[in-house]
Amino acid sequence: MAKVTGFIEHNRKDRQYIDVKQRLKNFKEFTKPLNATELKNQASRCMDCGIPYCHSGCPVNNIIPDWNNLVYEGDFKKAIEVLHSTNNFPEFTGRICPAPCEAACTLNIEDTPVTIKTIECSIVDKAWSNGWIKPEIAQKKINKSIAIIGSGPAGLAAAQQLARIGYKVTVFEKNKKIGGLLRYGIPDFKMEKNLIDRRIDQMRKEGVNFKTSVEVGSDITLTEIKRKFDATLITIGSEEARDLNIPGRNVEGIYPAMDFLPLQNKAVSGEIKNSEIKINAKDKHVVVIGGGDTGSDCIGTSFRQGAKKVTQLEIMPMPPKRENKELTWPYWPHKLRTSSSQEEGAVRDWSVMTKSFKTANGKVKGLECIKLDSSLKPIKNSEFFIKADLVLLAMGFVHPKHDGLISQSKLKKDEKGNLLADTKNYLTSDNSIYAAGDARRGQSLVVWAIREGREAASAIHGHLSS
Numbered sequence: 380m381a382k383v384t385g386f387i388e389h390n391r392k393d394r395q396y397i398d399v400k401q402r403l404k405n406f407k408e409f410t411k412p413l414n415a416t417e418l419k420n421q422a423s424r425c426m427d428c429g430i431p432y433c434h435s436g437c438p439v440n441n442i443i444p445d446w447n448n449l450v451y452e453g454d455f456k457k458a459i460e461v462l463h464s465t466n467n468f469p470e471f472t473g474r475i476c477p478a479p480c481e482a483a484c485t486l487n488i489e490d491t492p493v494t495i496k497t498i499e500c501s502i503v504d505k506a507w508s509n510g511w512i513k514p515e516i517a518q519k520k521i522n523k524s525i526a527i528i529g530s531g532p533a534g535l536a537a538a539q540q541l542a543r544i545g546y547k548v549t550v551f552e553k554n555k556k557i558g559g560l561l562r563y564g565i566p567d568f569k570m571e572k573n574l575i576d577r578r579i580d581q582m583r584k585e586g587v588n589f590k591t592s593v594e595v596g597s598d599i600t601l602t603e604i605k606r607k608f609d610a611t612l613i614t615i616g617s618e619e620a621r622d623l624n625i626p627g628r629n630v631e632g633i634y635p636a637m638d639f640l641p642l643q644n645k646a647v648s649g650e651i652k653n654s655e656i657k658i659n660a661k662d663k664h665v666v667v668i669g670g671g672d673t674g675s676d677c678i679g680t681s682f683r684q685g686a687k688k689v690t691q692l693e694i695m696p697m698p699p700k701r702e703n704k705e706l707t708w709p710y711w712p713h714k715l716r717t718s719s720s721q722e723e724g725a726v727r728d729w730s731v732m733t734k735s736f737k738t739a740n741g742k743v744k745g746l747e748c749i750k751l752d753s754s755l756k757p758i759k760n761s762e763f764f765i766k767a768d769l770v771l772l773a774m775g776f777v778h779p780k781h782d783g784l785i786s787q788s789k790l791k792k793d794e795k796g797n798l799l800a801d802t803k804n805y806l807t808s809d810n811s812i813y814a815a816g817d818a819r820r821g822q823s824l825v826v827w828a829i830r831e832g833r834e835a836a837s838a839i840h841g842h843l844s845s
């Protein structure tokens with residue numbers, strides 16, 4: 380245990396943000412790390428619970444009390460070893476994970492959980508800056524080859540695990556750069572992309588072969604891949620966005636979030652020029668439909684591009700400000716959350732259904748909306764209008780794209796349209812093809828993708844070595 384009285388002596392203190400005016404000037408990350416004393420104090424708050432609920436709240440089962448203790452003792456080198464034993468990429472989760480571990484922390488019963496995510500991030504950032512993170516090259520090579528299709532966190536975690544065992548791993552990615560939604564969905568202000576480049580460099584040295592701008596199902600068939608490799612893992616994500624097929628939908632100015640966000644990410648990295656950002660929020664009244672992470676990323680990006688006003692609409696009722704702990708803890712609570720992007724000035728409204736888009740000359744002009752009651756039924760005479768010249772649809776993703784790779788294969792799907800595979804073997808209906816991440820479980824989180832990538836790697840190794 381870090382310090383017996385730590386949680387009594389020190390209040391919870393988390394990372395703060397650079398103020399809104401400053402951070403809106405660019406697309407850089409804007410969290411201010413805790414200093415060494417603050418970090419030590421925060422780590423000392425961990426009670427090393429007999430049943431550490433944080434472990435089970437964390438999808439990769441991070442061994443949280445152990446590294447809290449090591450940070451308190453100042454042994455960051457040992458802490459990164461413990462952290463890496465369960466998580467390949469803590470610099471990603473330390474920035475963008477919603478931290479179900481903190482919701483599960485015993486101290487969250489009093490709303491003051493240990494600042495687990497901040498401690499995680501500080502361990503890995505310090506390890507990188509001190510040069511402690513090196514390629515872990517397999518001592519013995521295994522003469523078997525594995526193809527991984529898709530380079531998001533699920534594919535990357537699997538690739539790293541398998542290369543370290545000694546397999547010949549090739550990752551196929553249809554985009555120009557590696558990283559999946561980490562690269563093209565999540566904006567730089569939440570996670571700068573040099574963090575991905577650094578890991579890719581490590582993985583190349585560990586022997587992973589990356590083939591970018593190769594779409595499986597178009598540039599190469601799955602059959603060909605199957606013929607060339609001993610096993611194939613599909614980690615193509617869940618790219619089919621939920622649409623809003625109401626009157627006026629097919630005019631200029633209404634776009635799925637993932638038509639909008641990648642353009643700005645590409646411009647920040649220099650993949651395209653600023654002038655090539657074809658969907659731009661500058662000087663516009665923006666309406667974002669959908670209240671999740673993707674919606675928040677649209678808000679933050681719109682403000683940085685210079686939007687006049689950003690409104691976010693959510694069809695569900697406003698959640699309670701504080702959860703009922705007795706009913707929810709240690710599970711992820713349904714409660715009102717305000718993201719850093721929403722905090723930058725978005726107007727939010729709940730229980731709103733968009734009935735139609737108002738259009739003129741082939742362009743969107745606004746939204747005709749109506750309020751809903753608690754059972755999602757329209758309230759009589761509650762119609763209202765919102766002006767808009769850019770509408771971004773951020774209502775989630777339904778399943779992986781069914782054209783190309785999936786339509787060519789005879790792989791079975793589940794009732795939601797995801798690839799059918801269980802979480803023991805990760806095997807699809809074809810006995811040399813595996814599936815993991817959002818393509819298998821449906822739209823989820825980076826931390827779940829890392830878990831599934833690691834588990835699928837272990838299942839593949841089990842099958843190939845038996």
Ligand SMILES: Cc1cc2nc3c(=O)[nH]c(=O)nc-3n(C[C@H](O)[C@H](O)[C@H](O)COP(=O)(O)OP(=O)(O)OC[C@H]3O[C@@H](n4cnc5c(N)ncnc54)[C@H](O)[C@@H]3O)c2cc1C
Pocket residue numbers: 475476477528529530531532533534551552553554558559560561564565593594595596614615616617640672673676783784815816817818822823824825826828
């Ligand atoms: C805008 C946005 C913001 C998000 N923010 C967060 C957040 O803050 N925190 C969080 O935890 N989660 C967040 N998520 C969810 C998270 O990004 C995903 O759950 C996670 O990336 C899924 O990982 P994956 O590896 O399964 O798939 P993906 O990251 O989707 O990667 C799939 C990869 O497969 C490639 N691919 C697809 N088809 C083919 C093909 N036929 N051939 C070759 N390559 C192919 C794609 O180009 C892509 O690179 C966000 C999602 C979005 C859309």
Ligand code: SF4
Pocket residue numbers: 424425426427428431432433434443444447483484485486493495
């Ligand atoms: S639940 Fe919280 S206090 Fe208990 S071991 Fe985990 S981080 Fe420490």
